[in-house]
Amino acid sequence: MAKHLTIQQAGQSKGRTVFFTVCTFLTLAACICTAQVRLPQLISDGMVLQRDTKLNLWGWASPGEHITIQFNHQISKIIADAAGNWKTTMLPMKAGGPYQMDINARNHIIIKNILIGDVWFCSGQSNMVINMERVKERYPNEIATAEYPKIRNFFVATASDVRSVHQDLPAGKWISANPTDVLTFGAVSYFFARDSYLKYHVPIGIINSSVGGTPIQAWTSADGLKGIPKYADRLAQLKDTAYLNRLQNPAKPAIEQKAGIKQPDKGLSGELKWYEVNYQPKDWHKFWLPGYWADQGIKGLNGVVWFRKEIQVPARMAGKPAKLFVGRIVDADETYVNGVKVGNITYQYPPRRYTIPARVLKAGNNLIVVRVTNTSGKGGFVPDKRYELTDDTTTIDIRGDWQYKVGQVFGPVEETSNTIAPFSAQNEPAGLYNTMVAPVINYAVKGFVWYQGEANTFSPKEYNQLLPALISDWRAKWKIPDLPFLYAQLPNFMEVQYSPSESQWAEVREAQLHTLSVPKTGMAVAIDAGEWNDIHPLNKKDVGDRLALAAEKVAYGEKQLVSSGPIFQSAAIEGNKIIIRFTSVGSGLMIKDGTELNQFAIAGADKKFVWANAIIDGDRVVVTREEVSRPMYVRYAWADNPEGANLYNKEGLPASPFRTDSQ
Incomplete structure (x- = not known):
């Protein structure tokens, strides 16, 4: 028995030893894991750092952790503070690269392919977002020759928060310009960067932080809005947790908002669908495309309307892949060729550019069917856009006589006094500053490029105060009171007015004009670069070129340069x-x-x-x-x-x- 007990005790002792060893290992592993140095998204492979100025490097680690950074013949040693934050500053460096950065702590990080040049923070709404892919038909040569490894782009993913200032950006990475990857670059910012690079031959970094449809106040910090009561009061409201919760999670109205009963879409309900080649159309009406159905016999309809056209395709196109351009459609569409769905888009702004696979087209008669859904305003096909079928050798114009038939009618929306407008943090004061600007302010930049204003045309007089407030705010946050600020004036848009009249768009342009009184600012006039029927005009090169001219004068000191029109x-x-x-x-x-x-x-x-x-x-x-x-x-x-x-x-x-x- 004693011996047995001894063996048992020995086993228990061994088990306890293993147990404590495992626990110790897990504890150490957890400590090592939490102790590892972590870097912000911007400080990563391929980054461009600002030349000729002190450079901030920062990040997070365990409290008290010792960190050593070696970069371009400089060594910096830092100890993380009690909260685990660390920050260091390196002396100014000349343009050059590529370089490598070594960061040593309890872990080792190597950042590769670093360039030193000029970094521009580009921001605004959709016309700053729109990428080169969107304008590829307009600028095929510029895309094919976009071999600029020293032009880098970091696109900031959308995030919003009205309450808290975030420490870091959403996940992202630096990308170099080449004919494939340039398609993801913002078009205005790319042309701006290309001009600057070709002029000064230094690496160019673009941080594109922009969100479509957003107002200027969303990009301004709480500090920057203190002097504007309307928005300061709104921010005070949003600090009330209970109030914000009600906005974000509204109670169901006692009488719900009701949309009229939707009958099934007749075009999808029958044995043969209206897009099928064997379907025989009956009681369809004539329609001239492009155009809106409200102007061609369908008054006040929200719903689904089907459009069809038979075209003759020459034998030389038969069986080949091709592209179908269906202009721009208000709002959503599903498009078919010979019964094959070739694409769909769910909202009105993108151009419809659909690829037709090989073997779909045939010699002779071919059928194009477009199912259009619209819930408000004038549905249909926007005039003065590209409507054609092409294989890049042969092009067929698809404008002209089509047929239409209503497939589905949406009943009227019944509004109630209890209906609550949806809350969107990206449209609220400071809602985008907190998430897409604040995490960047440690990163040294050459200046700012701004293309925004469309979302503020409904209250244009405010822009006289809001734009200078944004400029002052960002300069204060970066702690450089004269950082260059360049911006695009709103382009021409909407129907032509043939008599002198009032204009909210003109008032915003006036506010932008007056902002030139702020030192170290430059403006690109764009009233010849817009499109009457598209809030997202394709001419992004002229805007980027003119912003680059403004940069030459304002940021690069070309004092004698004529950088603006009269x-x-x-x-x-x-x-x-x-x-x-x-x-x-x-x-x-x-x-x-x-x-x-x-x-x-x-x-x-x-x-x-x-x-x-x-x-x-x-x-x-x-x-x-x-x-x-x-x-x-x-x-x-x-x-x-x-x-x-x-x-x-x-x-x-x-x-x-x-x-x-x-x-």
């Missing part, structure tokens, strides 16, 4: 004339594509504007109208879409819209 300076009344003077005249004023100046309007004290006669007189423009004998005010290009605005300087840059009646 900018209104002053107006003087001389009898029945008003004399307008400009800055940024360059080599002189000129009329582009015409024999006389357009888009000048004049008014007397009553501010009833009429189109004016305007002539160039040296570096001035003289504005008159016989019927206005005592003129007081002038406007130029004051419209949503000032078609025909043609005052330029001889450097080929357009004049900014302006008015004198608000001076």
